[in-house]
Amino acid sequence: SIALMQNFPNPFNPATVIQYALPEQMDVRLEVFTILGEKVTTLVDGRKPAGVHDVRFEAMAQGSGVYLYRLTAGATVLVRTMVILK
Numbered sequence: 637s638i639a640l641m642q643n644f645p646n647p648f649n650p651a652t653v654i655q656y657a658l659p660e661q662m663d664v665r666l667e668v669f670t671i672l673g674e675k676v677t678t679l680v681d682g683r684k685p686a687g688v689h690d691v692r693f694e695a696m697a698q699g700s701g702v703y704l705y706r707l708t709a710g711a712t713v714l715v716r717t718m719v720i721l722k
Contacts, residue, residue, distance in 0.1 A: 640707040640714035643693070647719035650696045654679070654718075656707050657688045665708040666691060671701060679705075695720050 639657040646652060654666065666680035676698060679691045693705075700722045707714045 638707070638709045638712045638714065640705075640716055642716055643705070643718045647721040648695070649721050651692055651694045652718060654691045654693055654705055655688060656691075656709075656714075658684060658686050658709060660686045662710050665706075667706050667708075668693060669704045669706065671703065673704075676703065 637659055641655040641657075643652045643654045656664070656666065658664065661683060664680050664682065664684045665678065667678050668676040670676060677693075679693060680689075695703075698720055700720050703718050703720060704715055705718060
């Protein structure tokens with residue numbers, strides 16, 4: 637099944653790794669948002685093969701706080717939170 641793992645490390649400064657898993661090849665979008673819902677960046681946007689994928693998020697330009705990351709894969713949408721500490 638499609639899975640979105642907790643980023644590691646969390647809390648982090650200045651970078652973290654977000655891992656997700658796909659059961660088959662599919663279109664994927666991985667985005668980061670502020671806690672207020674403002675989009676910070678799109679980390680992944682395209683067709684990805686089945687398997688486990690690691691994506692590095694560099695947050696040097698972001699302030700401390702709670703952020704959301706959202707994986708959209710096919711009809712599935714998964715969201716988790718992460719904390720930046722500076």
